[in-house]
Amino acid sequence: MGEIERPDADPRQLRVSDAERHEVAELLRTAAGDGRIDLQELDERLEATYAAKTYADLLPITSDLPAHRDAARPPAPRPAPASSQITPGGPREQRHLAIMSGLDRSGVWTVPERLTITCFMGGANLDLRQATYAAQEVVITVNAFMGGASIVVGPHTHVVIEGVGIMGGYSGPSGLVDPELDDSSPTVRVRGIAIWGGVSVERKPRPDPRPTRHHRLH
Known part of the structure; x- marks a missing residue:
């Protein structure tokens, strides 16, 4: 842990x-x-x-x-540096249930301080690369029963895996890019239990925010 x-x-x-x-x-x-x-x-x-x-x-x-x-003066608490990824006043808690179905979140959205997802023969796909966070540290609890979840984070996000696998497991963060962490990096704790299922965390580059232009050929 x-x-x-x-x-x-x-x-x-x-x-x-x-x-x-x-x-x-x-x-x-x-x-x-x-x-x-x-x-x-x-x-x-x-x-x-x-x-x-x-x-x-x-x-x-x-x-x-x-x-x-x-004498006996404790060090002053070190405030977390401001981060553009933090949205104060965001949602405190959300719960989702995926039974033989799926949950998908991507693009621009706000990750609550506590996000709980239960997957029963279903799955969840969470892309956090363009998301903001309701707190400097958020907890995502994924309980997967014969199901699973995929979580994608960007280079600037710190990840702590604390899940328990029973004939299943939690893995990551693996990925295509190296982490780029500093004191302002938000932290995502991934918890829960996976029975005959799995939860993976992958680190990928942030998507290009520039819109794609399509040119018609004459």
């Missing part, structure tokens, strides 16, 4: 290093030398400092000291 870094995660829950624990310990010793805390408080706070695992554990230890702003 693939994992990606979430730029909007709470920075207080990140792990602290030994160097940061030592920095807080030095601040506490300085505070004791200045008379701001007594020796008993120093011992208690030092014990809590070296037991701290996250920034959330360190912050209360120095919150009442003047210099606490210079």
